[in-house]
Amino acid sequence: MRGGEKCLEVLCRAFPQASLYTLIHRKGSTSPAIESMAIRTSPLQKVPGVFQYYRQLLPIMPAAAASWRLRDVDLVISLSHCVAKSVRVPAGVPHVCYCFTPMRYAWQGREAYLQSWSNRPIRRAAAGSLLNRLQAWDQATSARVSHFVAISETIRERIAGCYDRESTVVPPPVDAEFYHPAPTSTPREDFYLVVSALVPYKRVDQAIEACRRSGRRLVVIGAGPDRTRLEAAAGPATTFLGWQSDEVIRDHYRRCRALLFPGEEDFGIVPVEAMACGAPVIALGRGGAAETVTGECGLLYGEPTTEALALALDGWEAEGLPQDPEFARRRAETYALPVFRRRLLGLLADVATSKERHAGVPRPHLAAPVVGRRRRRDG
Template identity: 45%
Template structure:
């Protein structure tokens, strides 16, 4: 999915100096250097890179100095769909691993201020810290069965994507259920969300920026059918067709060189 995050672009999100002990600050940098050297040498042996987004392709070019073709990953748009028997709610939703670079802390700060209900699906090492920060309007659901997740997507007022995503498959799953997405305006979200039609972007990783986008969002109306139609561009069928065409092309190029 991406060059190793904690070795490259997300190093300080995982290893911020204020969170490390004295010995960790001494040990981690040389270990990461050796990991980067190994990673670069491994990348040099790859024939063709396929990235899951333009965002990741740019990262491959930056760190490995190699071009990458892009094939967006599939969402199960047959399973994730609008549910006619489930009414919409006023709740907002996050579906995410609870790790630093996902910036769940930013969403918690924002919803602590607004008082609106925020449901958080997922687990991870930041769970304890995030629970301490959250007010009662923010509910942690842990892992949920697929059917429950589909219902949560459908009923949500919007899915919140507070961090920069490689691609952001949850944004597509939510849209497949007819639900708009409010996302940080960088990374893979730019490739799956149509601003004003299937969601909105906020420009800065701050609670005030997300809060301003929430204020704007409340005044807008979205068409669930339009949102669903956008998600279908990332169906499993579309993915299989693109992957098959790519493999056929590369195989033909290989045979032509023999």
């Protein structure tokens, strides 16, 4: 249940009779609202060990997505960061893609992916050729989408650059009812916090090193394949808690000196959750965090380096830890779940009843409001 699944959950509650298509699904791994759907997987579901190695199956994911056959549908909604938007829809059916990002490996993450093969030139060349084909495929299949919805201005710009398409921005939801300040005001404790998947592009290593150099206490919540390497580089003042429940994460948001967010995210729900709890946020001023975090909520710094983060921490502490927790809370509430639900479902209603044509996409055949109509969705 990460950010994408929380967006999906809203749609599952709105359209419980819909069918949900997904590449793979581990039963019981998501919320009851999602688990209760009619879930249809791809052939990848039958690959032995797929839940451990699915990332390595990227080259065949387009073929797996092509196995979906959608018939007798009113509206298709794809929540896509890789291949879901490529689904073929029946003629005359609108297809709204809620886009987390164009395929990362083929576009913005291309060089980082190829860098992992820097010492193996033959494999690097083969990987580059594969990414060229994936990029061409990703661009071509964008024509199957009638309406793009971006999770942030950052992604709106990527959609324009990669697909030459316009999009509407609807930021993902934050559960501001669950994430809120502690009932009783207490002083913040002397530790910084990272809440993140432990993978290289999150740059958790920069937070660890910046705190290690200065002896600052750091608590890291999250799991992932990079944990062993990160623990080896950490000093004694850094504590790894692994995966934790939402309740534990909320408790740490309420108590930490500040959340550190060194990654460049497409949106970044974690900083907004922290702000909803009144926590200061020290974040890289790029990507989604640059849109959500303001000076009243903490501090943005400019360069994605350990040195820049360390200087930001020194400066913020020297200035007396400036932050307005009440403003941060109000800021977070603008991304609350009811706001997301109202904006997204309103947009879907407009699309489903619109008679406007879209280049290359047949006219939607719907004439009645979407309420009560049966529809299916690509997850």
